[in-house]
Amino acid sequence: MLADIIKYLACPVCAREMWSAGDTLRCAEGHAYDVAKQGYVSLLVGSRTPGTADSAAMVAARAEFLGTGHYAPLADALAESVRLRIVGANGREDDAFRRDRFSALPDAAAEKAYRSAAVARGAGTARQDADHAPEPVIVDAGAGTGYYLAAVLRAVDRGIGMAFDVSKHAVRRAARAHPRAGAFVADVWRPLPIRDGVADVVIDVFAPRNGPEFRRVLRPGGAVMVVTPAQAHLSPLVQELGLLSVDEEKERRLARSLEGFDETERRTVEFDLELSPDEIAGVVGMGPSAWHTEATELTERISSFLSRFAVKKREKVTAKAAFHLSIFEASPRSRAVP
Template structure:
């Protein structure tokens, strides 16, 4: 529900607090932002240069995650999330945010540019709110609001993450390990993990965060052909020529979960 996140939100135009007025959020200076029928708030404050995941990708992700294949990632994040307000930057369907909130008696907020994803994230948990916002722009969140920022397979804005995180907070970043889904990469043409990804993550957070350690988690997934096609369909590989498996496959899912403290 958007109401639980209101104390932490600010007007993207002027930085003033927001209050709910029926189907809109408004600030004292009169800037007004619509609440979608599905429950998320549009705080993008202008035209977005990209629209994020498509409806098809989001539907595939919902199907794949609901089946439990990435529960090991969600559980690892929930275990590492301390009490307090949680922001999921790049929330997708809200799967990881909901698992963290199941552990906590706190409210949470998901940010994304995909309207298709936000329609699901807005109802992923009774204490979750969802907001349309571009992670590359100033975020519509007050300073030092979050105890935890979750960032799962999503872009990282080091300066803004530092601004909205409490001094004693934690940033939890999940990235694919170099050999994540290697069997599908080799056989079906999925996009490879960028070999320079670790350097890009370091560069995006340097000066704002200090690394506190990384743990690698992996699972062997035995997928039907349909499940494998759904997995490919929920990733950018679906738009870059990956072929569809016709037989059952065994796949290794392997991720790095890194914790960072603010400088």
């Protein structure tokens, strides 16, 4: 699948286009990036991995928990939202649907930019009708194990996914998440190694948000879909275990991080979780509290909680999952690529 994705990449050093040379990606300036045996490519500039990268233990906890299907309702909601952005009622993208579902292209210049992007994406000629539309491109910024991107690609019959995460441990798993996905080590806080105006949708699930870069890589009419925890998420575990909670400033930080975008739609996704003691440890271990609390202390808190409520090893504890799924589109005054 990597061969189908290279045309959308940009060298992280010089921003030139890239091509495949055996087990290496190269650009015209001579920069080269090896394809790992697990199928991913590190496009991280510099020799040091940022301290925000998830450890192997955190990634393993996330993969095990997600593998149980507890967050499947969230993955399904995100996948359906992306599908509705990309395909019409007849199962394919067309101009009428694009103008209805996306913010209408504002003028002839924007339409020309859209069609130019289609050509650059390998369409061969400017798009004349929906049957010859270029493949949808979904970018997952901070993809983790690729769990949510895989759900999206299963919902969208055509198209490819590009998973970016700063953790090589996560990207190794993301490389195997779906046959139409490519996985890359990259820091979302830095310029993304993606060409201008090629992404139909950027998804961001519990990850950093780089608003200027999201605007740059999105095509006209594209959207950013952001998932954040709601105030009620993981109650009563947050209170009982002393976990980090959603603070009142989170909404303001979200808006600031996506300056130049308008939030055009929001929905709340809520469902109950029935968690075993091991699964409680898993959901805690993959969350932000794992960064700010020693593992031994978290283990002690969980054990104390289970003892207080006399929860046995095979018994379940009910907790609430609560998320905001928000759709952002470029503001009319800032739709032009900066």
